[in-house]
Amino acid sequence: MKTPHNTFKQAMADGRTQIGLWAALASPYSTELLAGVGYDWLLIDGEHAPNDVRSVLGQLQAVASAQLALGDARSHPVVRVPLGTGEAGTAIIKQYLDIGAQTLLVPMVDTPEQAAQVVAACRYAPAGVRGMGSALSRASRWQTHTQYVHEANEQVCVLVQAETVTAMAHLDAMAATPGVDGVFIGPADLSASMGYPGNAAHPEVQAVIEQGIARILKAGKAPGILATSEAQARKWLAAGARFVAVGADTMLLASGARELLGKYKTDPAAAAPADRSY
Template identity: 35%
Template sequence: MAAATSLSHLLLAPKPRTHPKPRTHPNPSRLPSRSGASATPLPRRRRLAPAISAAASDLLSPAPSLKSRLAAGDTLYGLFLLSFSPTLAELAALAGYDYVVVDMEHGPGGIPEALACLRALDAARTPAVLRLPEASAVWAKKALDLGPAGLMLPAVESPAAAVEAVSHCRYPPRGVRGAAHPIVRASAYGLDDSYLSRCEDDTLIMCQVETAAGIAEIDAIAAVDGVDVVQMGPLDLSASMGYLWDPGNRKVRATLREAEKKVLEARKKKVAAALDGNAAYLGGFAMQNDPPEQLKLRGYHMVAGAVDIAMFRKAALDDVKRFREAVMEIGEEGDDEEGEKEEKENDGYWSE
């Protein structure tokens, strides 16, 4: 089982403990009493190994990486975190999402806020993907140094742009990532000696294809070495096609379906024939007109089905609606006689 790129496999792993050498007595079976007289022999104590529960054993074992789970054929379900709330990040992890995308493109937070969310997700053993504001070397460097499980790079429109995006995530000579590995969080501040040997293989690189120009090049983008996932962007795609107010337009849906088929078929051919070269997995966002279950049935490998703010918005609106409707029902159905009867029945309990 491959170790997770996130720091949970290091932060939660049991560390060897060193104990001072115990002081010994020349004859430990007979220790002197406080009065100086010889005491009776002390019974030998059996040293019991501490029992570790199954849950604790799972907690301390290495967590599988997103790449290893995709390779095993798992369909991963994720949540987008726009609030930058560590509490909601932790709750999402405990709820069972396979990954959480901390969205620095549209969310209000930056690197410090993302770091707090990563710590909450690592503690709950859930991989974090950071979505960058732009596909640049500066943002990729700062994000990777935090130690996420993956990066999502927006608005990749050509194979050349995909090659450049991948280079931002690799150290020289394969890329241009700045090197501060002895001191950054990604390497456990230099305590993880294996970081350099595995970081580029473990980090999931997701390129968003979300414009008409990108869709036209999607075959070539998915074939670029280092692109692990092609992430479809239906909302931006609809805007680029002139349907900002109509993301469910049939032309947008037809374009999206055609692009999906190209990525999925390329992946199937590579797996079936053990072909050389890259063939990216397919990732996507659920929409009101295209729920996550449908994406799963169409063969998507990674599905982002929820957004924390949208979930809270819906729950809040439903809560207020229930209260308002309940107040109206009480006002319509209640009358004075029933109220007086209830007061008499409760006279023995309530006091003024």
């Protein structure tokens, strides 16, 4: 059997926009539900959500079950690891790849050297330093994909996050790093790094993001972002962002619950929080 083709990576290489949703509830049940809704990709969050390798595995299996039911209509799982550089980051990346993740989003990458470390961690030798353990791994279907170690490098999609002033200073070189498929701009952390914590809508932050999207496109790579309002999502799509998360499951659940409660009682505690315009 041939190693599964990474449809998300192919779509971005073709310049096709991919609309996604953040999955932060850390539940295979909710992730399976979302995988059948029609989003192009789901972000399974291992950085800020209460996920670990085992819970991410359960969600990858849940997405796979949606594939059995829906075929290509299911979402592609993108896994955000908790860290990606240094020895610990390399070990964590290896685990997430071995359980079957093909697309990784790596937070807090500030330099092209760090981006290159992430790429190396995602590649088998001689192209990288990923440990050889396919006989034990779900990624190869326990060697049912007989050419996995020869085909895996081409099917792994590497997305790095630029979310600090330092990262934006190195953005051109980071985006140009061989093996980096896309660069995700993190508005919340970037706004804090720029001195505007909790205010990603600040004009200076918005300008840096817009310039960043243009710089990533100029390098021939795919820009990505999370937007929690329709206005922001449409703004970044118009600017050229190629993979855009347009919401989060936690926020959808909270807003839906508040809306339903509001039909039956008026309670200040049920009011929606202010939009942070991520």
